[in-house]
Amino acid sequence: SAVISQKPSRDICQRGTSLTIQCQVDSQVTMMFWYRQQPGQSLTLIATANQGSEATYESGFVIDKFPISRPNLTFSTLTVSNMSPEDSSIYLCSVAGRANEKLFFGSGTQLSVL
Amino acid sequence: SQKIEQNSEALNIQEGKTATLTCNYTNYSPAYLQWYRQDPGRGPVFLLLIRENEKEKRKERLKVTFDTTLKQSLFHITASQPADSATYLCALDDTGGFKTIFGAGTRLFVKA
Numbered sequence: 001s002a003v004i005s006q007k008p009s010r011d012i013c014q015r016g017t018s019l020t021i022q023c024q025v026d027s028q029v030t031m032m033f034w035y036r037q038q039p040g041q042s043l044t045l046i047a048t049a050n051q052g053s054e055a056t057y058e059s060g061f062v063i064d065k066f067p068i069s070r071p072n073l074t075f076s077t078l079t080v081s082n083m084s085p086e087d088s089s090i091y092l093c094s095v096a097g098r099a100n101e102k103l104f105f106g107s108g109t110q111l112s113v114l
Numbered sequence: 115s116q117k118i119e120q121n122s123e124a125l126n127i128q129e130g131k132t133a134t135l136t137c138n139y140t141n142y143s144p145a146y147l148q149w150y151r152q153d154p155g156r157g158p159v160f161l162l163l164i165r166e167n168e169k170e171k172r173k174e175r176l177k178v179t180f181d182t183t184l185k186q187s188l189f190h191i192t193a194s195q196p197a198d199s200a201t202y203l204c205a206l207d208d209t210g211g212f213k214t215i216f217g218a219g220t221r222l223f224v225k226a
Contacts, residue, residue: 042216
C-alpha cells in the first residue's frame with residue numbers, strides 16, 4: 001500500500017489567484033494522477049504525471065490552467081491558475097498500486113473560489 | 115459515448131440486510147472493474163477488483179459480480195452495519211490500465 005499526504009486540506013481563494021496543491025508519497029512511484037471531484041459527480045482525471053517528463057493532460061484540461069510538477073518519484077504538485085468559482089471542487093492526487101490495478105488516494109484538497 | 119452509470123439516488127437499508135449496488139458501463143471493454151468506498155472529506159479507498167474472466171469475487175462481507183455480456187457489475191454488502199454507510203464508487207480501466215475511469219457513486223445509508 002501507499003500512504004499519501006496531500007496539502008492543503010482545504011482553502012478559500014479569491015478569483016484570479018492561484019493555488020498550488022502538494023502531494024507526497026511514502027514510496028517511489030512511477031505514475032501519479034490528479035483527479036477533480038465536483039459536488040455529486042464522479043472523479044475526473046485531470047492529468048497523469050510521470051517523473052522526468054511532461055504531464056499528460058486529459059481532454060478539457062490544459063497545462064496553462066493546471067500546471068503540474070513532478071521533480072522526483074515521491075512528490076508532485078498541481079497548480080490551479082487564475083481561479084474562478086467554477087474551479088471550486090475537491091482535488092485528489094493518487095498513485096497506482098502494483099500492476100496498476102488499484103489506486104491509493106490522498107485525502108483531497110477542498111477548494112472554494114469566491 | 116462512453117459512460118459509467120451508478121444509481122444516483124441514495125440507497126437506504128436496515129441494519130442486517132444485504133445492500134446491492136449496481137454499476138453499468140457503455141462503450142468500454144475493461145480488463146477489470148474496481149469498487150471503492152469514499153467517506154465524506156476523504157479520498158476513495160480501494161475495496162475489490164474483479165477481472166473480466168471472473169464471475170464473482172468475495173472479501174469478508176463483500177461480494178462483487180461482473181457480467182461482461184450485460185456490461186454490469188453488482189456490489190453486495192451482506193449483514194450491513196451502520197458503519198458501512200458511505201459512498202461506493204465503481205471504476206474501470208481504460209487504455210490498457212493506465213487510466214482509471216470512475217462512476218459518480220451511490221450513497222448508502224444503513225439504519226440501526
